[in-house]
Amino acid sequence: MTRTIKLAVIPGDGIGPEVIAEANRVLDAVLAGGDAVLERTEFSLGAERYLATGETLPEAEQAAIAEHDAILFGAVGGVPGDPRLKAANIERGLLLKLRFDFDHYVNLRPCALYPGVESTLKDPGEVDFVVVREGTEGPYAGNGGRLRAGTAAEVATEVSVNTAYGIERVVRHAFSLAAARPRKKLTWVHKTNVLVHSGATWQRIVEAVAAEHPEIAVDYLHVDAATIFMVQDPSRFDVIVTDNLFGDILTDLAGAIGGGIGLAASGNINPDGTFPSMFEPVHGSAPDIAGQQLADPTAAILSAAIMLDHLGFDGDAERVRSAVRADLAARGGAKRSTADIGAAVIAQLPPRAA
Numbered sequence: 001m002t003r004t005i006k007l008a009v010i011p012g013d014g015i016g017p018e019v020i021a022e023a024n025r026v027l028d029a030v031l032a033g034g035d036a037v038l039e040r041t042e043f044s045l046g047a048e049r050y051l052a053t054g055e056t057l058p059e060a061e062q063a064a065i066a067e068h069d070a071i072l073f074g075a076v077g078g079v080p081g082d083p084r085l086k087a088a089n090i091e092r093g094l095l096l097k098l099r100f101d102f103d104h105y106v107n108l109r110p111c112a113l114y115p116g117v118e119s120t121l122k123d124p125g126e127v128d129f130v131v132v133r134e135g136t137e138g139p140y141a142g143n144g145g146r147l148r149a150g151t152a153a154e155v156a157t158e159v160s161v162n163t164a165y166g167i168e169r170v171v172r173h174a175f176s177l178a179a180a181r182p183r184k185k186l187t188w189v190h191k192t193n194v195l196v197h198s199g200a201t202w203q204r205i206v207e208a209v210a211a212e213h214p215e216i217a218v219d220y221l222h223v224d225a226a227t228i229f230m231v232q233d234p235s236r237f238d239v240i241v242t243d244n245l246f247g248d249i250l251t252d253l254a255g256a257i258g259g260g261i262g263l264a265a266s267g268n269i270n271p272d273g274t275f276p277s278m279f280e281p282v283h284g285s286a287p288d289i290a291g292q293q294l295a296d297p298t299a300a301i302l303s304a305a306i307m308l309d310h311l312g313f314d315g316d317a318e319r320v321r322s323a324v325r326a327d328l329a330a331r332g333g334a335k336r337s338t339a340d341i342g343a344a345v346i347a348q349l350p351p352r353a354a
């Protein structure tokens with residue numbers, strides 16, 4: 001029986017539309033001949049839309065997006081610091097609003113160094129881990145403000161929000177993920193020596209959930225030390241669970257050691273299925289290379305594969321990953337356009353199993 005998947009597509013700004021075009025082409029190719037049909041609705045949102053209309057995320061459009069089975073998201077934002085975008089704060093008013101309102105509490109960010117890919121590390125060893133970044137709380141929650149703005153006595157606060165409810169659900173998710181992986185190891189990352197209040201809550205909850213999972217080896221790292229290990233010995237990581245801010249920073253670093261930010265994929269997951277989950281490359285809109293077909297669409301393509309996993313099309317997801325692996329192995333140092341890489345991945349797709 002044919003299953004129709006309603007897909008909301010938000011290409012966004014800068015390189016977003018370029019990489020999403022390739023992810024969409026790969027999706028069409030991998031699903032051809034199968035029993036899933038994509039029904040896409042494109043939403044034109046982002047900095048460009050704001051500059052043209054003054055709108056960031058109209059309520060009616062958010063409600064329409066909510067009616068979909070999944071969201072494929074490119075990237076949003078303009079040149080960092082562009083004063084015309086200050087009032088809108090596209091990243092918060094659009095991207096974080098979708099993550100928060102759709103309760104994307106698991107921000108899943110795998111990092112693997114595929115054969116043939118050059119890492120920034122000389123001798124990376126085994127790199128195959130997943131960062132589970134909390135997606136709805138922490139310092140990104142929007143709890144802050146400025147007093148006496150614009151004066152010499154200005155005070156700014158950005159309060160990190162950590163609820164037991166929010167921590168427990170993401171920690172449980174990370175433990176389940178670790179339990180399903182062969183190495184069964186979980187590292188939780190925080191800064192408990194200084195952030196003693198939120199650190200204590202995280203620690204209490206991690207230890208309670210760990211007691212239910214004796215099969216999983218658990219260790220802890222302060223976030224600053226975690227960055228050292230990530231570049232000196234990434235093989236020590238299997239599943240990492242951490243808060244929203246630490247996870248954001250660690251996963252750009254993970255992107256770099258995994259062969260470049262153009263390969264780093266992610267899923268903003270609402271595991272309960274109450275809202276559509278959203279799949280997007282880790283990178284931003286890269287205004288420095290936008291419109292030139294210089295962006296690597298692999299991160300967007302691998303994000304689409306995470307989406308296929310989430311929607312239950314594991315076989316097709318694996319075919320996409322296999323094609324990406326083959327393409328990366330064949331790529332060498334060759335410079336290719338965004339569209340060329342998309343086409344090459346499609347050419348490497350293994351046939352659908354009979």
Ligand SMILES: NC(=O)C1=CN([C@@H]2O[C@H](COP(=O)(O)OP(=O)(O)OC[C@H]3O[C@@H](n4cnc5c(N)ncnc54)[C@H](O)[C@@H]3O)[C@@H](O)[C@H]2O)C=CC1
Nearest residue numbers: 075076077078079080261262283284285286288289295296
């Ligand atoms: N999820 C999102 O929509 C995100 C949006 N942003 C926004 O994007 C804009 C640019 O932010 P930046 O800090 O410069 O981060 P960025 O990730 O857009 O770019 C950082 C560097 O990585 C390169 N890069 C990024 N993606 C690439 C790809 N697929 N292939 C090859 N190179 C790639 C860029 O050319 C740039 O040199 C800002 O407005 C920022 O707020 C930033 C991060 C995430």
Ligand SMILES: CC(C)CC(=O)C(=O)O
Nearest residue numbers: 091092095096248282283
């Ligand atoms: C612009 C931020 C809200 C997003 C970001 O950098 C990320 O989620 O990695």
Ligand SMILES: [Mg+2]
Nearest residue numbers: 248249252282
């Ligand atoms: Mg980031």
